[in-house]
Amino acid sequence: MQALEDDLSPRARRYARTQQAILDAARAIIHEQGADKLSMRAIADRIDYSPAGLYEYFGSKEEIIAAVCRQGHRLLRQTMLTVPPDLPPVEYLTEIGLAYIRFALSNPDYFLLMFTQTSAPALEPGAGFVEHEMMDADSSFPLLLQGVQRAREAGLIQPRAELSVMEAAYSLWAIVHGIAMLRITYLREMPMDFARADRAALEAIARGMAP
């Protein structure tokens, strides 16, 4: 991990390390006490700083949260990357979908924070969809897109006039995201065989995209 801190001056390295310590503390507080207990003072206490000292590293609490969310998206992507890519295409899609849901269930507050931010960076007017955060290398969506592409090449998914590859991936994302969201919020206390229901949902959407 030290290796990543490139050819920076000692000062810049310390700065980056403290910045990361702030983010780690924030993440730990969110995980241990929930997002509503995340305060500048709590972060400062945990890393032996004063609240005011944090403003040397981040402009505001919002910026800290935004940075935590970026790391969260990277982490989510990495979780999905643990699924063996040599699985049969449809099974692969199912598994990365389930991994997405599992991530949300293991880190409900974190996940909720990541997908509740309404203050996104506004895209410049003329930008295409590739410019969007969704298509970043850190995002998890490209994995879905690539999975759908592979399934299509294997002939297991039929791209029709009414369902492009992009739209197929969007549908998959939506159903998986909807399940994750509902299960960590509205359906948290619902007694139900979710393992079964989730698989059924994924099978249904897969069948709907089959030739």
Next chain:
Amino acid sequence: MQALEDDLSPRARRYARTQQAILDAARAIIHEQGADKLSMRAIADRIDYSPAGLYEYFGSKEEIIAAVCRQGHRLLRQTMLTVPPDLPPVEYLTEIGLAYIRFALSNPDYFLLMFTQTSAPALEPGAGFVEHEMMDADSSFPLLLQGVQRAREAGLIQPRAELSVMEAAYSLWAIVHGIAMLRITYLREMPMDFARADRAALEAIARGMAP
């Protein structure tokens, strides 16, 4: 609306009306300024009360929010009820799904608040799923359930061993909820033909449940 205020004493009627005024003010603030601008003082100002006075009607800000959310779920259900029930079953399902999404897009802060509450009333241990909030008369889920049931009776949806009526409705809810959530949060700035993509998603899931 006066008719609903039953056979209560004048005092109880005033009480109920003030309670409703508080909820209306809260809803208006959420709609006009966003959920983060919702404060006890803002509510009090709007209805000419002092902040302390509100505590005669609600125990806390959380209770106010919970009540606002309950009304939100009723409103969402009513929005979905405007879809003509005599449409062909599959088309009916598509339309109430689109109504769900439309509600979220027209009231993003409201919708987000409704489905972000993680402090739900814990279900008593021995309770079945019918006891859950999801199955309330105010909830929108029963509409989906009933729609799926009708489609099944018309032979347009095949209930299989791996996909009960309940699970089919759950799948539909998930995809619609996922679309709604993504579009008002992560994908807010995404330039994309959502009208097309949403229909494609709903068609795909419908095809996946067809015989």
Next chain:
DNA sequence: TCATTTACCAAACAATGTTCGGATTGTAGC
């Protein structure tokens, strides 16, 4: 060695949810 930038903090500020004590108002019983 000295001047400047960096790192850091104590103290204060404004805004928040909530509580407390008392004042005012409405109601029920006589």
Next chain:
DNA sequence: GCTACAATCCGAACATTGTTTGGTAAATGA
């Protein structure tokens, strides 16, 4: 109508929040 009691309602305060300010100490570069 009068009185006692309960219901409303509010000013003032408290604790907790994010953030700013002014200044001190340390590190850096000349």
